[in-house]
Amino acid sequence: MDKEEICQYFNSIIKNEKDVSAGMAAIRTLLKVLKHSKSETVQELRICLQHAIDAMRSTETPVTAIASGSELFLRFITLATLDTPSIAECKGIMLERGKVFYEKLVAARGKVAKVAAHFITDGSTILTHSKSRVVLQAMKEAAASNKIFEVYVTSTSDNNGEEMCQSLTKLGISCTVILDSAVGYVMEHIDMVMVGAEGVAESGGVINKIGTYTMAICAKEVKKPFYVLTESFKFSRIYPLNQIDLPNEFKYTYSVLLTKNLKKEHPLVDYTPPHYISLLFTDLGILTPSAVSDELIKLYL
Template identity: 30%
Template sequence: MVESIRQIANRISQLKIQGARNVAIAAIEALVKLSEETKAENKQEFLDDLFRAQTMLLSSRETEPLMRNAIKWIISQVEKSDGETINVLSKIVESSASQFLKNLEDSKMKIAAIGSKRIKNNSVVLTHCHSSTVIKLLTTANREGKNFEVFCTETRPLFQGRITAKELIKDGIKTTLIVDSAVRSIIKEIDLVIVGSDAITSEGNVINKIGTSTIALIAREARKPFYVVSELLKFDPATICGNYEKIEERDPSEVWKDAPKNLLFRNPAFDITRREFIHGVICEEGIIPPHSIFEVVNRKYEWIFK
C-alpha cells in the first residue's frame, strides 16, 4: 500500500506525471486505490493511512495547490462522515474522488466555452508551456469554426511547448513553435496571450511555468491582453496568512546533462506573475479581475478555507 503511494509520488517528482490537473488526478486515484487495499481495522487507522499518503504525495512537488485541495477535500469528507466500517469509508473516498473529478471536468468545459469567446476570426494567440485547459479552450474555438493561429514557446528546459504544438496541429490549428527568447521579437504579431496556471494566490498573483512573468511584461509593454486560464481549485488558501507559494527548484541535469564541473545552476520551475499584468482570469465563474479571486473562491469553494 505504502509502496504504491511512493511510486506515484516518485512519478510526480520525476515529472513522469506533469501538469497540475494530471498530478491532482494521479493523487486522487492513488487515494482511491489505497482505500481499497488498506489493512486498517477502524476509522482512525483508515484516516492515519490517508494522512500518511497525503504527506508522501504533497512532498512530491511543492507548487501543486490543486493536488493539495483535492486531497484535503477527500480526507475532509471521511473525517466528517458517520461511517465507521472500512467498507463504508472506502466508498466515501471513492464517491468524494468522483465528485471532485467531475467538478474538475465540468470546470474545464465551462472555461473552454467562456474563453473561446475571446478568440476571434484571424486572431493570433501566444501560449506558453502546456496546459490541458488552454488546449481545450483553443480546440473549442477551432470547433466553433474560428480561423486563428497559435504561437507556442518551446518552454525550456523540458520542452513542454512541443506537447502543446503537437496537440494543436493534430486538431488542425495553424501552429508556430518559437524559442522562449523570441517572444519579444514576435509580440507585434500577437493579438492576445493565453497561459495556464499552477497556483493562484489570495492577492490574485499567478504562479506558472518559468518564463510566464517575462511574457506578461512583454505583453504589457506591447499593450497586448494577457489572460490566465485557471480552475478556481488552484487557489492556495495558505497565501491568505502571508505564506507564499514555494517555487520549486529542479535538478540542474534538466538544463545541461554533461555540464562541466564547478558550474553552478539555478533551475526554478515556476515564476510569479503579478496581478497588475493580468488582463483577466478565465475561470469556471467567468472572466474575472485577478484582485477578485479571493472573493469568488470563497463564494464557490468555502470548504477550501476550513
C-alpha cells in the same frame, strides 16, 4: 499502501496518461489509498491520506497542483464525516464524495475551454507559453467553431512548446514555435496571451512554468490582454509577494531540494502578480484576480 507503492501508482499515471494533470493524478492516488486503507478511526484515515500526499510530494513531479488539489480533496471528503456510527460508513461517505470531487475535476477542463474559446476571435493571433492542456482544449473548441486564428508558442527548455505546436497543427491550426527570448519581439504582432497555470495564489497571482512572468510584463508594456486558463482545484491558500516568497518546494523538484545548491539551479516556475493578469477563465466562470480570494473562502467554508 506503503510509500513506495503510492509513488509507483502516482508516477505510472503521470507517465502513461499524458492527458491527466498532476493534480488529477494526485486525487486518483488518494482515492486508491482511501479505498485500501485499513484505518480504524477517522483520525488514522486522515493521517494515512496525509502520508500519501507527502509521498507524492517526494516524487519528481512539481508539487504546486498536487498541494492545492490534495488540500481541497481532503476538505471536500471530510465535510460529511460527522455523526456517522461506524468507520466503515464514514469511509464509504468519503469514497463517494471523493468520486464526485474527481468527476468535477474531469469536467472542469471542458468548462474552462468553453468559456475561453469565446474570447478567441476569427483572424486573431495568440501567444501561449509551453504546453497547457486546458489552453490546447480551448483552441480546439475555437477551431471546431470554424474560427481561423494563428498561434505563437514558446519552445521552453523541455521542448514542450514543440509538442504543443504539433498538437495544434494536427487540429489544423497555424502555429509557430518561437524562442522564449523572442517574446518581446513577437508581442507587437499578437492580439492576446493565453497561458495555463500550475497554481493560483490567494491574491489572484499565478504560479506557472518559468518565463510566464516575463511574458506578462511584456504584455502589460505593449497593452495586450493576458488571460489565464485554470481549473479551480488549482486555487491555493498561499500568498507570495514576490519570486523569493514562493516556497522552494514549488520551484524545484524533490531531488534538487535534497542534493543541490539552489543558487546554481534554474527554478521550474515563477510567480506572476495579479496586476499583470487581465482575466482568469475558470470552471467557476470568468474571474478578475481579486475575485480568487472570495472563491477560495467559498471552497473552504
